[in-house]
Structures are given as C-alpha cells and as structure tokens.
Amino acid sequence: MPPRFDFTIxxxxxxxxxxxxxxxxxxxxxxxxxxxxTAATVKAMKPADVRAGGADIILGNxxxxxxxxxxxxxxxxxxxxxxxxxxxxxLTDSGGYQVMSLSELTTRSENGVAFRxxxxxxxxxxxxxxxxxxxxxxxxxxxxxxxxxxPTTSPREVQAAAMERSMRWAKRSHxxxxxxxxxxxxxxxxGIQQGALDEGLRRASADALTDIGFDGYAxxxxxxxxxxxxxxxxxxxxxxxxxxxxxRYLMGVGKPDDIxxxxxxxxxMFDCVLPTRSGRTGQAFTRNGPINIRNARxxxxxxxLDPASPTAGxxxxxxxxxxxxxxxxxxxxxxxxxLWFYQQLMADLRAAISAGRLAAFASAFRAAYRGGQGE
Amino acid sequence: MPPRFDFTIxxxxxxxxxxxxxxxxxxxxxxxxxxxxTAATVKAMKPADVRAGGADIILGNxxxxxxxxxxxxxxxxxxxxxxxxxxxxxLTDSGGYQVMSLSELTTRSENGVAFRxxxxxxxxxxxxxxxxxxxxxxxxxxxxxxxxxxPTTSPREVQAAAMERSMRWAKRSHxxxxxxxxxxxxxxxxGIQQGALDEGLRRASADALTDIGFDGYAxxxxxxxxxxxxxxxxxxxxxxxxxxxxxRYLMGVGKPDDIxxxxxxxxxMFDCVLPTRSGRTGQAFTRNGPINIRNARxxxxxxxLDPASPTAGxxxxxxxxxxxxxxxxxxxxxxxxxLWFYQQLMADLRAAISAGRLAAFASAFRAAYRGGQGE
Numbered sequence: 001m002p003p004r005f006d007f008t009i010x011x012x013x014x015x016x017x018x019x020x021x022x023x024x025x026x027x028x029x030x031x032x033x034x035x036x037x038t039a040a041t042v043k044a045m046k047p048a049d050v051r052a053g054g055a056d057i058i059l060g061n062x063x064x065x066x067x068x069x070x071x072x073x074x075x076x077x078x079x080x081x082x083x084x085x086x087x088x089x090x091l092t093d094s095g096g097y098q099v100m101s102l103s104e105l106t107t108r109s110e111n112g113v114a115f116r117x118x119x120x121x122x123x124x125x126x127x128x129x130x131x132x133x134x135x136x137x138x139x140x141x142x143x144x145x146x147x148x149x150x151p152t153t154s155p156r157e158v159q160a161a162a163m164e165r166s167m168r169w170a171k172r173s174h175x176x177x178x179x180x181x182x183x184x185x186x187x188x189x190x191g192i193q194q195g196a197l198d199e200g201l202r203r204a205s206a207d208a209l210t211d212i213g214f215d216g217y218a219x220x221x222x223x224x225x226x227x228x229x230x231x232x233x234x235x236x237x238x239x240x241x242x243x244x245x246x247x248r249y250l251m252g253v254g255k256p257d258d259i260x261x262x263x264x265x266x267x268x269m270f271d272c273v274l275p276t277r278s279g280r281t282g283q284a285f286t287r288n289g290p291i292n293i294r295n296a297r298x299x300x301x302x303x304x305l306d307p308a309s310p311t312a313g314x315x316x317x318x319x320x321x322x323x324x325x326x327x328x329x330x331x332x333x334x335x336x337x338x339l340w341f342y343q344q345l346m347a348d349l350r351a352a353i354s355a356g357r358l359a360a361f362a363s364a365f366r367a368a369y370r371g372g373q374g375e
Numbered sequence: 376m377p378p379r380f381d382f383t384i385x386x387x388x389x390x391x392x393x394x395x396x397x398x399x400x401x402x403x404x405x406x407x408x409x410x411x412x413t414a415a416t417v418k419a420m421k422p423a424d425v426r427a428g429g430a431d432i433i434l435g436n437x438x439x440x441x442x443x444x445x446x447x448x449x450x451x452x453x454x455x456x457x458x459x460x461x462x463x464x465x466l467t468d469s470g471g472y473q474v475m476s477l478s479e480l481t482t483r484s485e486n487g488v489a490f491r492x493x494x495x496x497x498x499x500x501x502x503x504x505x506x507x508x509x510x511x512x513x514x515x516x517x518x519x520x521x522x523x524x525x526p527t528t529s530p531r532e533v534q535a536a537a538m539e540r541s542m543r544w545a546k547r548s549h550x551x552x553x554x555x556x557x558x559x560x561x562x563x564x565x566g567i568q569q570g571a572l573d574e575g576l577r578r579a580s581a582d583a584l585t586d587i588g589f590d591g592y593a594x595x596x597x598x599x600x601x602x603x604x605x606x607x608x609x610x611x612x613x614x615x616x617x618x619x620x621x622x623r624y625l626m627g628v629g630k631p632d633d634i635x636x637x638x639x640x641x642x643x644m645f646d647c648v649l650p651t652r653s654g655r656t657g658q659a660f661t662r663n664g665p666i667n668i669r670n671a672r673x674x675x676x677x678x679x680l681d682p683a684s685p686t687a688g689x690x691x692x693x694x695x696x697x698x699x700x701x702x703x704x705x706x707x708x709x710x711x712x713x714l715w716f717y718q719q720l721m722a723d724l725r726a727a728i729s730a731g732r733l734a735a736f737a738s739a740f741r742a743a744y745r746g747g748q749g750e
Contacts, residue, residue, distance in 0.1 A: 044703040069696045077692045085688050300451055313460050317452045321444045328419040
C-alpha cells in the first residue's frame with residue numbers, strides 16, 4: 001500500500017525543489033499545478049482529459065460543495081472521487097476564503113463564520129470543526145485548515161489578530177482532522193500561513209503551524225491584489241520560514257510567470273482558476289504570452305495554438321469561430337489547451353530543476369512570454 | 376478507391392430496409408441518424424466522441440455557415456471536414472428551411488430568397504446556384520437541393536406553387552452541382568420531395584425529382600408541427616413514391632418513436648436537433664422514455680442513465696447536480712448520452728430488420744418507451 005503521505009525531494013536548484021508527494025490515491029509530481037474543480041467538475045472538462053493533460057491532483061471547494069449539492073449528499077453518493085469520477089488525489093480548500101469573498105452577511109466570532117449562501121440566502125455556519133467534517137465527508141486527500149482572511153490593506157493589528165485567530169483555528173482543525181481516525185489514517189492535512197505582507201507576522205504564523213505539526217504548509221493571503229512585485233517580495237522570505245522537508249503550497253496562484261517566480265522561491269504546489277476561466281472567455285496561454293482568440297487576426301489563422309497541444313488538430317481560425325459563435329466546444333477546447341499549457345510549464349520546471357538549469361529556463365521563459373504579450 | 380456514391384440494401388422487412396451507403400468519405404449504415412452540427416460543431420461534443428457514439432455521418436447547415444464564418448472562409452481553411460476535424464461524410468442542408476424560419480425580411484422570387492441575417496442584419500441572397508456553391512465550398516459529401524418551404528397550413532394552391540417552384544429549383548440545383556465537375560466527381564446530391572400532406576402533390580414532386588435524377592431523395596416539409604399521426608399518414612405513401620434503390624431521408628425527424636415509425640415505413644436517413652438540444656436543457660432519453668434530470672427524485676440516484684452508455688461512470692445524481700448548477704459538463708455528458716441513445720436505437724433497428732423481426736422490436740420499444748414516459 002502506498003504511504004498515507006510522504007514528500008521526497010529528488011533535486012534542488014537554488015531555492016527551488018522538485019520531488020514526489022506520495023498518497024494513497026497516487027503520486028503528485030512537484031512543482032505541481034492543481035486545476036480547480038469548484039463544484040465537483042473542472043469546468044468544461046471530462047476528468048479523463050484533465051488527467052491526460054498532465055494533472056496529478058485537482059482541487060475541490062468546500063464552500064461551493066457544502067451549499068450544492070451538500071457534503072452529506074456527496075458522501076451518500078460515494079464521496080467526491082466517485083461522484084465526479086476522479087480517482088487520483090483531491091485537495092479541498094477549507095471554505096475560509098470563499099466565505100469571505102462570495103457569501104453575504106457574514107458574522108465572524110472566535111467560534112467561526114456565520115453567513116448566508118450566495119445561491120439561495122440560506123443561513124450556514126462554518127467553524128474549523130465543521131469545515132474539517134465537510135472535507136472528510138467529501139473524502140478529501142489533502143484537507144486544508146480553516147482560516148480567517150482579512151484584506152491585505154487592513155491595519156497591521158487587524159492582520160495580526162486574524163493571523164493569531166487563524167493559528168488557533170489551525171489547532172482546532174488539526175485536532176478535528178486527527179479525531180476522525182479512519183479518514184486521518186489514509187489522508188493528510190495542511191496548515192495555512194497567514195500574516196499578509198509582514199515578515200514578522202509570517203514568521204510567527206510559520207512557527208505556530210510548525211509547533212502544531214502538519215503534513216504540508218500553504219502560504220495563504222497572497223494573490224489577492226497586491227501585485228507580483230509585492231508577492232515576490234513576500235515569497236523571498238515566506239517559504240524559507242516553513243519546514244524544508246514538507247510541501248509548500250501557494251494558494252490561488254497564478255499567472256504563468258507568477259508560477260515560475262514562485263517556484264524559483266521554493267514553492268511546490270499551486271492552484272488557480274486562470275487557465276479554466278480564461279478558456280471560457282477566449283484567452284489562450286502560449287509560450288509567447290496570452291492571446292485573445294476573438295481577435296480578428298486569428299479568423300483565418302491555420303496554425304494551432306501549439307503544435308504539441310491536445311487541441312493541435314484544430315486551427316486558431318476554428319477556435320476563433322467557435323468562441324465568436326458562443327459554441328460550447330470553444331470553451332471546451334480552449335480550457336483543454338490552457339490546462340495542458342500549465343501542466344507543460346510545470347513539467348518544464350521540474351525538468352529544469354532536475355537538470356540544474358532553472359535560472360536559464362526561467363529567463364528564457366520570461367523573455368518569450370513577456371516579450372510576446374499581445375503577439 | 377471507394378465509389379462516389381452507392382446504396383446497397385442488405386435486408387428488408389416489410390417496407391423497412393437496412394443497408395450501406397458507400398461514399399469517398401466512408402460508409403453510412405442505414406437506417407442512419409445524423410447528429411446536427413449546425414455551426415461546424417455538434418454542440419458540446421468533440422468530433423471523436425460523436426464518432427465513438429456510433430455516428431457515421433453528421434449534418435452541417437448552409438444558412439448558419441454562410442453567415443458565420445462564411446463559406447469562402449471555410450474553404451480557405453480547408454473545407455468543413457478539416458475545419459471541424461470530422462473526416463467522415465457530411466450532409467449539408469441547402470438553407471431553404473432556415474432562411475424561412477430564422478432570417479428576417481425575406482423576399483421570395485423565382486430567382487431565390489433575399490433576406491437579412493438574424494445575426495447582424497446584413498443582406499444576403501440565396502438562389503439554387505448559390506446554395507450549391509456554398510455547399511461545394513464547404514466540401515459537402517451529400518449536397519441538398521435548394522427548395523422553397525411554406526407552412527403546412529397554407530392553402531393547397533400555395534402548397535402546389537411552392538412545390539412546383541421547388542422542382543424548378545431542384546433542376547437548377549442539379550445542374551449547378553454537376554456543373555462543378557471536380558466536386559461532383561467525388562460527392563452526391565439529393566433532391567427534396569415537397570407537397571405537404573397532399574398525396575397528389577407528393578406524387579407529382581416525386582415524379583419531377585425522379586425525372587431529374589438524384590443520388591438520393593429527401594422527404595421535406597414534415598415534422599413542422601403537423602403531429603405524428605399526420606406525419607405517419609403521409610409516410611404511408613410518400614416513401615413508396617420515391618425510387619426503391621436509393622436512400623430516402625426524412626428531414627428534421629425526430630423523437631425516438633417518430634424514427635421507429637418512419638423506419639417501418641421505409642425511411643433510411645434522419646437528422647434532428649432533439650438529442651443535442653435536449654442534452655443542453657436537462658432531458659435524457661432512456662428506453663423507458665425521456666426523463667428530466669433536474670427532477671428532485673434524481674438527486675441521490677446512484678444509477679447511471681444506462682449501464683451501456685458512455686456516461687455510465689457517472690450517476691444520475693451527479694448529472695442532476697451538474698445540470699442544476701449550470702455546469703458545462705452537464706450539457707456535455709447529457710448530449711453524449713443522448714447521441715449514444717439515438718445511435719443505439721439505429722443499431723437496434725438495423726439488427727431487427729436484418730433478423731426479420733422489426734415489428735416485434737418496434738412493438739416492444741414503443742411499449743417500454745411510451746409506457747415509461749415520465750418514469
């Protein structure tokens with residue numbers, strides 16, 4: 001039987017690392033990108049095509065699934081893996097971020113967050129214990145601790161208080177997770193570092209989490225509008241505050257060049273809606289930067305988005321037609337391409353780290369990607 | 376090299392026949408159902424999945440494609456087969472039906488139909504010659520003659536005049552088709568019988584078309600609101616008015632039990648948006664009749680729509696969740712199931728005719744399908 005959870009670093013290059021996370025559900029090659037499967041589906045994709053594109057793990061959303069179809073219902077239908085037909089690892093977020101960004105009339109207390117559903121106005125309560133229970137009902141492979149988010153523009157004392165509460169909630173999350181022994185015996189839980197852009201708060205958060213002890217550590221509270229420069233400045237110290245031997249997951253990141261810079265700074269895991277959401281709005285990622293396929297100059301372009309893409313059989317002219325016509329196949333093929341592009345980038349990053357040539361790869365990638373913006 | 380066009384009847388059972396249409400693009404097993412690929416895509420489906428579901432041929436729409444992306448553009452991008460990546464036969468309609476049902480400010484004359492696009496109000500003219508040219512630019516395997524449609528409720532003299540004009544247009548379509556020798560050497564053209572629900576007009580139309588000589592014959596002007604009983608009454612004589620040795624294509628039909636009844640009456644080919652359109656609105660076809668997957672009784676149904684369906688890995692409970700959530704994957708899987716259901720029905724009909732047990736099959740099918748409505 002594969003281990004419950006194990007992280008092996010196979011090569012390092014500067015602060016960057018490449019390795020393998022082993023779980024009961026299979027291995028995850030790092031650095032890893034996790035496609036987002038919010039409502040028990042990676043939008044516009046069949047699970048087999050998500051896997052064929054190179055994904056080892058996907059992400060599911062506690063907040064969305066607790067509201068529809070409901071965690072208990074998913075459990076009765078066999079858990080999230082069977083429900084959506086993805087048998088490899090699934091990481092579930094804790095709902096902490098979505099409850100603040102999507103729901104209405106939220107009321108925070110030391111116990112948790114009370115809110116109204118954005119779907120039907122119904123009342124709900126998320127606590128660390130309920131978030132962990134929901135993730136267990138979903139059958140999550142990697143559970144995330146429940147945390148409290150505040151805007152990065154909040155005063156330092158607000159940031160500090162939210163971080164400190166998040167650390168108390170991290171302990172409650174940890175205890176709730178390991179209190180359900182059968183699920184904990186086969187699955188893992190990550191803590192989430194908070195502290196906004198303050199190195200001292202980040203240090204205190206990392207120390208608190210390490211004292212509790214988690215299988216991996218996420219860097220939370222970034223990619224929320226602070227910009228790449230500020231994010232990279234934080235990543236110049238935040239990953240090194242976390243244990244070296246365990247995976248580091250930068251939540252909600254990001255654009256391809258964000259990912260490259262974060263990998264250079266020691267991050268192992270990523271998730272972002274960008275490749276899937278962009279695929280539904282006509283943006284395609286290419287090595288020469290993102291393009292808007294609706295642009296008239298693609299109307300008779302006979303070349304594919306990339307000759308190695310799973311969508312290489314179709315021309316940009318065809319994709320232009322589909323997207324302009326509002327055809328679902330346009331969203332399907334654009335999403336498939338974008339997810340492949342992201343997974344190809346991760347494979348390239350892993351190979352570059354293994355070969356000890358990450359700096360050269362990253363430099364060449366950025367030159368082509370940024371130089372070609374709006375090609 | 377396979378023949379340009381050849382129809383071999385391999386078995387008959389009563390008025391029903393089963394056989395093979397051979398074309399340069401491959402064989403079509405009859406009775407055949409053609410999924411509708413209006414705008415160069417069978418909506419929500421990859422072409423490989425359309426084929427895997429059992430389709431030998433799909434339909435493309437002259438009216439939609441002439442307006443967007445334009446026939447000349449499709450030709451410059453390699454023709455419809457390469458454009459959408461479907462290398463098997465494609466039948467294109469002539470635009471005659473859509474121009475009357477979708478466009479605005481139509482003006483009919485002996486020359487053709489002038490109209491405004493429903494997309495942008497631009498002015499266009501469709502004549503028999505231009506319709507055939509468009510279908511040639513698309514690279515159609517089976518071209519349809521351009522015809523004039525009038526409501527089935529029109530007075531007999533209006534029906535007669537429209538049928539007679541359609542026959543003059545059929546001759547112009549035929550001559551335009553064979554005037555382009557390179558395309559005609561590799562592809563086929565069908566005439567379209569008109570005459571509404573009048574046996575005499577249908578007879579006159581069939582005679583006129585047979586005099587011109589086509590590769591196959593469509594029965595037009597049905598499935599436009601007259602009801603199954605009236606349609607079957609027409610099909611009790613209309614197919615027999617057409618040549619026995621050539622394919623008979625009932626345009627725009629239909630529901631599963633419409634198809635069974637039409638096959639019993641000697642029809643070989645069908646097209647309809649029903650399986651694809653229904654798939655996008657939550658209706659699934661089953662042997663026990665159509666069901667609306669949005670119904671609450673499916674919320675925790677662990678069974679698939681059909682254990683033999685390509686969607687059998689997913690429960691009705693999952694499909695219910697996807698459709699209720701407006702997820703694209705819901706439309707994708709429901710469409711895939713419905714197309715498979717239709718193709719499975721055609722395979723069952725072919726097998727029943729070959730075995731000389733069509734009456735028993737049709738009777739059992741109707742009992743289960745109608746008896747189970749709203750299961």
